[in-house]
Amino acid sequence: MEHAYDVVVIGAGNGGLTAAATMAKAGKKTLLLEQHNLPGGFATSFVRGRFEFEPSLHELCDVGSEENPGEVRRLLEQTLGISVGWAAVPEAYRLITIAEGKDNLNVVMPFGVKEFVDQMEAYVPGSRKSMEKFIKLCEQIMAALAYIGASGGKADPEVLMKEHANFLKCGGYSVSQVLKSLHMPKKAQRILCAYWCYTGVSTDELNFALFAAMLYKYLVKGAWIPKMRSHELSVALDARIRELGGEIWYNTRAEKILTKDGKIIGVHTNHGDIKTGHVIACCSPNAVFGDMMDHSDVPEKQTRMVNARRIGARGFVTYLGLNKTADELGLKDYSYFIYESMDTVKESARADGFNDHPMQATVCLNRANPGCSPEGTCIMSFTTLYNKDVWGDVPPEDYVNKKREVAEKMIRDFETHVGISLTPYIEEIEIATPVTMARYTLNPQGAMYSYSCGDWDTMLPRLMMLKEDQIVPGIRFAGGYGPRIYGYSSTYLNGELTAKLTLADMKEAAQ
Amino acid sequence: MSNFNFHVKPIGLFDMLHFKKMVPARQKALACGSTTSVTGVYGSNKLAGILHPKTQCLTISEIIEHGENAKSYVLTGEHPAPFRAGQYLSVSLKIGSSVLTRPYSISCSPKWASESKYALTVKRQQDGFASGWILDNWRVGDEITTSGPEGTFYYEPLRDAKHVVGLAGGCGITPFLSMAYAIRDGVEDFRLTLLYGSRKEADILYRRELDEIAKATDKVRIVHILSDEKKEGFEYGFITAEEIQKACEGDTCSLFLCGPAAMYAFVDKEIEKLNLTGKFIRHELYAAAASPGKFKDYPGDTGKAFTLTVKLYGETLTMPMASSETVLVALERAGVAAPSRCRGGECGWCRAKLDSGEVFLPAFLDKRRMADVRAGYIHPCCSYPLGDLAIEVWPE
Numbered sequence: 037m038e039h040a041y042d043v044v045v046i047g048a049g050n051g052g053l054t055a056a057a058t059m060a061k062a063g064k065k066t067l068l069l070e071q072h073n074l075p076g077g078f079a080t081s082f083v084r085g086r087f088e089f090e091p092s093l094h095e096l097c098d099v100g101s102e103e104n105p106g107e108v109r110r111l112l113e114q115t116l117g118i119s120v121g122w123a124a125v126p127e128a129y130r131l132i133t134i135a136e137g138k139d140n141l142n143v144v145m146p147f148g149v150k151e152f153v154d155q156m157e158a159y160v161p162g163s164r165k166s167m168e169k170f171i172k173l174c175e176q177i178m179a180a181l182a183y184i185g186a187s188g189g190k191a192d193p194e195v196l197m198k199e200h201a202n203f204l205k206c207g208g209y210s211v212s213q214v215l216k217s218l219h220m221p222k223k224a225q226r227i228l229c230a231y232w233c234y235t236g237v238s239t240d241e242l243n244f245a246l247f248a249a250m251l252y253k254y255l256v257k258g259a260w261i262p263k264m265r266s267h268e269l270s271v272a273l274d275a276r277i278r279e280l281g282g283e284i285w286y287n288t289r290a291e292k293i294l295t296k297d298g299k300i301i302g303v304h305t306n307h308g309d310i311k312t313g314h315v316i317a318c319c320s321p322n323a324v325f326g327d328m329m330d331h332s333d334v335p336e337k338q339t340r341m342v343n344a345r346r347i348g349a350r351g352f353v354t355y356l357g358l359n360k361t362a363d364e365l366g367l368k369d370y371s372y373f374i375y376e377s378m379d380t381v382k383e384s385a386r387a388d389g390f391n392d393h394p395m396q397a398t399v400c401l402n403r404a405n406p407g408c409s410p411e412g413t414c415i416m417s418f419t420t421l422y423n424k425d426v427w428g429d430v431p432p433e434d435y436v437n438k439k440r441e442v443a444e445k446m447i448r449d450f451e452t453h454v455g456i457s458l459t460p461y462i463e464e465i466e467i468a469t470p471v472t473m474a475r476y477t478l479n480p481q482g483a484m485y486s487y488s489c490g491d492w493d494t495m496l497p498r499l500m501m502l503k504e505d506q507i508v509p510g511i512r513f514a515g516g517y518g519p520r521i522y523g524y525s526s527t528y529l530n531g532e533l534t535a536k537l538t539l540a541d542m543k544e545a546a547q
Numbered sequence: 548m549s550n551f552n553f554h555v556k557p558i559g560l561f562d563m564l565h566f567k568k569m570v571p572a573r574q575k576a577l578a579c580g581s582t583t584s585v586t587g588v589y590g591s592n593k594l595a596g597i598l599h600p601k602t603q604c605l606t607i608s609e610i611i612e613h614g615e616n617a618k619s620y621v622l623t624g625e626h627p628a629p630f631r632a633g634q635y636l637s638v639s640l641k642i643g644s645s646v647l648t649r650p651y652s653i654s655c656s657p658k659w660a661s662e663s664k665y666a667l668t669v670k671r672q673q674d675g676f677a678s679g680w681i682l683d684n685w686r687v688g689d690e691i692t693t694s695g696p697e698g699t700f701y702y703e704p705l706r707d708a709k710h711v712v713g714l715a716g717g718c719g720i721t722p723f724l725s726m727a728y729a730i731r732d733g734v735e736d737f738r739l740t741l742l743y744g745s746r747k748e749a750d751i752l753y754r755r756e757l758d759e760i761a762k763a764t765d766k767v768r769i770v771h772i773l774s775d776e777k778k779e780g781f782e783y784g785f786i787t788a789e790e791i792q793k794a795c796e797g798d799t800c801s802l803f804l805c806g807p808a809a810m811y812a813f814v815d816k817e818i819e820k821l822n823l824t825g826k827f828i829r830h831e832l833y834a835a836a837a838s839p840g841k842f843k844d845y846p847g848d849t850g851k852a853f854t855l856t857v858k859l860y861g862e863t864l865t866m867p868m869a870s871s872e873t874v875l876v877a878l879e880r881a882g883v884a885a886p887s888r889c890r891g892g893e894c895g896w897c898r899a900k901l902d903s904g905e906v907f908l909p910a911f912l913d914k915r916r917m918a919d920v921r922a923g924y925i926h927p928c929c930s931y932p933l934g935d936l937a938i939e940v941w942p943e
Contacts, residue, residue: 039861073886073898073941083914084699169551202553205562208569209555217555268918275922285860286941287886307860323587331584344580359826428590432597432629433661444705462706463826475595482591497573
């Protein structure tokens, strides 16, 4: 093996890029392998006609302003030293429900804790007290998570009991259970939970601490997007890795992880063998333990673990380049959630298959990033989720019509319920299904959300089991498969965390 | 708000126990997973492989001659990927010591893919490197390697008018032939009026096939326009605004263009007179010109010889490069199998990192991502060197 590296990172998704940059910065000889010809995984862009589309990012959490930076800004700008042109998302969301009759919602919620609570009180008089309790609980959760994070996996139970009692009391429950105990009016609960689809998990299954931390970070830090699409971030990380002495090989597939006596000794690729003792995989454990390793080298415990986990939501996105401005069309908001109802269990069940009104998270990019498309135009994207691999069963000859049918339903629902016309102004359209995402990322079933964080596999136990989740020495997982689960901000942070753990592995091996 | 006593269950201690149970619950669930060997390949991954194969191995099963300078090749394969009428295949070629690709529109009905075949039509290009070689060398029984179906030059009902006026020049008829077949076979549903420009009657490609389709369906209509010959039954001259307007028959139409650069230059000016919004005008790719000299804003000298330094997976090669040719051509001449597909700046498959030096990229071919422009990435298929260059490429 002529090429030798301290660490090989498989997959240049957000986690792989961050991990590679962190390793290179620590002075390790780093090689990043990516099977596609672009960095970023889902964080990329594509051009159709005179439009450059954002494939996946709606709003990046935990960036914050320069004065009040969040974890993601800290990591990208301060720790890794990249610079990004950020655009602020103007409002939290507009939430519309369409099948609840007189209970249908059509509300716009702002960022900012006070603003959010005030607006909720305006929509749901009498909600303030429970909302304030909710916010207080969010603050307590943030403090507890900060403590757990700083403790490096060795949180003192006594300190937790004494200083973070409310966190312990709510941390084991679902969103639905906790909101009920806060005696929050039902309508306020429904408005509050709009972001549930960012996790793909119903509020009955979704861990409260996870959801509360996400919502609170959005409220306090706002949401941001890079002006040149998420590709800007990926390219900036790519450049930084090179600056720090790392190498990146595109169009390179990690085909086999080579082992000897149970130890990782290298990676076999379509461009030759690479010697390394450490692999950071920003790709699915299914691919690593199923397709890249001899099954005899995979411990039974590891196989059980992979099989026990549930593949997370698969995304479907319709992209429109429109030949009218957002103002001309009457698109007032950036982010629209359109659901049949706020019964998230029902909504989640509908996402098991095809249905007439796919839930949608829709974005008008120009509302946050006015210069993102040529003068006189705007860009929209319509996203829905699938909980099962239904797209895998579509006959190849029906595929084009099927994706158009779903796209048409989503556009029509938007037109009907927001009350504006879009179809006559479509200058460019592209439709990405889970099959498209499988094509470009190779993720199992084209899943965007790695392993579901529903039920038992949520963030807290994953963090508390960091050590025991590591079964095959020398391989760690970054990106959406890391402990802090999926979603843009988490994948960057997972990349850093995984690199730090790998550095610790190296230190330990050297001793 | 000051701290408050929070609990879900009546007694807070039970809530803490609930918290404590999270780890054991996850441990138990993970241990319950099956011991069946794991896989990362599922239905959607398999379908992605069927629809978008990276390469396809096809055999030439039949060659149809169209006069002296054009042939159609029927290619058969085990399960060729389905395609949309108007898409192309990128064909991989080895000519002498060069390795290269060429994009050719698929000219048959989309139904053919389900019968395990495609048709491609190749016309001899003046000074062309690949087209002449293909016409002279491809034989029945030869195996060729292509990409999956690529490109976005197809009818899309959510975007396009129900009536499409196709403006075809010479070999640019091929994607329209496929669209016409698709309409006849019920695969697509739109009206297609074709304004098909040829030099002389004898140069018309697929005349019989087009006539047969027009007879079989009233949704397809063909108007032949001859530029170098006045003949009865044919329009004479070029594709003008007037001809286009006539073809639209009062409908709001989408105009689809496919033909040589000279035709685009003329027809685009005619289309301007019609005052249409860009939504209704779609061009098939412009192939990057053989020489940059004719681009108005070209700042270079086409007679220069430069050196190209290429970083390839940790190795470095150097090769000569002519200022009159694209960076991609220099790589191909040196036998570097650099990635490429559309060769018109659009697909981005050839994306490479420019480490030093300057290139000229004609603005109308520059479809790079914004962040790539800023970070110094180029699309070698339409980048002409203005001096010595150092680049990094990633052959597949």
